Amino acid sequence: MILIINICKEKLHYYEFVKPIEDILKKDGIEYFTKHYKKINKRDLLKANKIIICGTSLKDNDFVENLKEFEWIKNSDKPLLGVCGGMQIIGLLFKGKLKKKQEIGFYEENFKKEFLGLKGKKQVYHLHNYYIDFCQLKDFEIFTSFADGKIPQAVRHKSKQIYGVLFHPEVRNKEMIEEFCRL
Amino acid sequence: MKLAVLFSGGKDSCYATYLAKQKRYEISCLISVFSANEESYMFHTPSIKKTKKQADAMGIPLIIQKTKGKKEEELKDLEKAIKKAKQKYRIRGVVSGAIESVYQSTRIQKICNKLGLECFNPLWQKDELEYLNELIKNKFKVIITGVFAYPFDESWLGRKINKRFVEDIKELNKKFLIHPAGEGGEFETFVLDCPLFNKKLEIKNKKIIGKGNSWSMEVEIK
Numbered sequence: 356m357i358l359i360i361n362i363c364k365e366k367l368h369y370y371e372f373v374k375p376i377e378d379i380l381k382k383d384g385i386e387y388f389t390k391h392y393k394k395i396n397k398r399d400l401l402k403a404n405k406i407i408i409c410g411t412s413l414k415d416n417d418f419v420e421n422l423k424e425f426e427w428i429k430n431s432d433k434p435l436l437g438v439c440g441g442m443q444i445i446g447l448l449f450k451g452k453l454k455k456k457q458e459i460g461f462y463e464e465n466f467k468k469e470f471l472g473l474k475g476k477k478q479v480y481h482l483h484n485y486y487i488d489f490c491q492l493k494d495f496e497i498f499t500s501f502a503d504g505k506i507p508q509a510v511r512h513k514s515k516q517i518y519g520v521l522f523h524p525e526v527r528n529k530e531m532i533e534e535f536c537r538l
Numbered sequence: 539m540k541l542a543v544l545f546s547g548g549k550d551s552c553y554a555t556y557l558a559k560q561k562r563y564e565i566s567c568l569i570s571v572f573s574a575n576e577e578s579y580m581f582h583t584p585s586i587k588k589t590k591k592q593a594d595a596m597g598i599p600l601i602i603q604k605t606k607g608k609k610e611e612e613l614k615d616l617e618k619a620i621k622k623a624k625q626k627y628r629i630r631g632v633v634s635g636a637i638e639s640v641y642q643s644t645r646i647q648k649i650c651n652k653l654g655l656e657c658f659n660p661l662w663q664k665d666e667l668e669y670l671n672e673l674i675k676n677k678f679k680v681i682i683t684g685v686f687a688y689p690f691d692e693s694w695l696g697r698k699i700n701k702r703f704v705e706d707i708k709e710l711n712k713k714f715l716i717h718p719a720g721e722g723g724e725f726e727t728f729v730l731d732c733p734l735f736n737k738k739l740e741i742k743n744k745k746i747i748g749k750g751n752s753w754s755m756e757v758e759i760k
Contacts, residue, residue: 365539366561367633367658375663412658413651459651460644480640482647525663526640 357387358403364417373409375525379532392424405434408441434516436535442519446487453485470498470509472534479522540566542623543633547589549680550635552729557660558633566627567599569619573607591759595735617649631656638721666718670704684726684754695755
């Protein structure tokens with residue numbers, strides 16, 4: 356059972372940032388349940404064997420003000436995938452700093468090492484104004500090239516199954532989400 | 539939250555408006571951009587009048603923005619129209635009916651971000667067949683007003699999106715990779731009625747032009 360976490364402040368954003376991920380799981384017959392981050396309780400976390408934190412809109416940074424709602428991540432041993440805002444939450448919890456960088460639309464990223472089935476140059480969809488500089492976080496491994504003005508786009512915790520992607524895999528890299536579900 | 543909808547009169551912008559209303563957002567205005575590009579069949583007075591009839595049926599004000607239809611100018615004109623909506627109706631967000639077009643949604647996202655507005659794309663990545671079935675279930679009366687790909691022909695003009703249409707478009711998707719929701723520009727639609735309308739729209743006159751696999755039906759509304 357996968358727990359999908361909605362971090363959107365605006366209800367209408369559910370369709371854009373949460374439903375596309377639900378649809379991927381539904382199509383594959385994977386069981387899931389969805390909750391808003393402010394409504395998660397201990398039972399939900401026990402029930403889930405994997406967790407996906409979805410992204411949100413460019414203007415919505417409400418989750419940054421409510422990081423305490425995600426403290427459970429630090430003690431969780433379940434596979435976790437954070438998408439865009441979800442990745443920023445993971446970085447902030449591990450003492451990363453939020454930095455400005457706007458990327459909107461299709462970009463090519465180079466996966467130096469296989470990351471949830473993605474390897475080599477791949478087209479990904481970006482929609483963010485901020486990122487976390489994971490280069491400063493010793494606990495994380497970075498999977499994409501980040502020289503020449505590029506920033507870390509895919510990371511994994513070195514000892515836990517915590518994954519983060521800054522891009523939106525639900526747009527052009529759906530197989531990456533399926534790969535996470537197969538872990 | 540007060541919102542403006544980028545409104546073309548087709549199924550996508552109407553259904554996006556419907557979803558926003560379902561989630562209890564206030565739709566303060568609709569924005570229609572009409573191209574003056576001579577090659578664009580959009581810039582016909584009847585088209586503007588048609589969108590106006592839909593806006594009237596919903597009781598929502600309409601901002602009409604004309605554009606010369608050149609790529610960069612078109613974006614500036616769209617920005618101008620959104621700015622106008624922000625000033626006049628104090629909107630705090632914009633809704634679009636983008637489903638898969640990254641070209642379209644990227645540009646709208648950038649304009650909204652620049653103007654400090656939320657950008658909503660409630661049809662984003664939506665499963666096409668699920669979408670068509672929802673239109674039928676929610677009593678959207680949608681007709682085909684243009685077809686622009688093989689193997690479409692004139693006989694598709696005026697067809698309603700109903701169960702038979704869904705079966706036929708599934709076949710075309712299998713055989714010819716036609717996008718079932720017409721997202722690749724394969725067909726265009728017009729909404730004659732939906733739960734947002736206070737009254738049904740009726741066609742008074744229609745004019746059909748085209749050849750081969752490219753046909754348009756210009757309708758005049760009563």
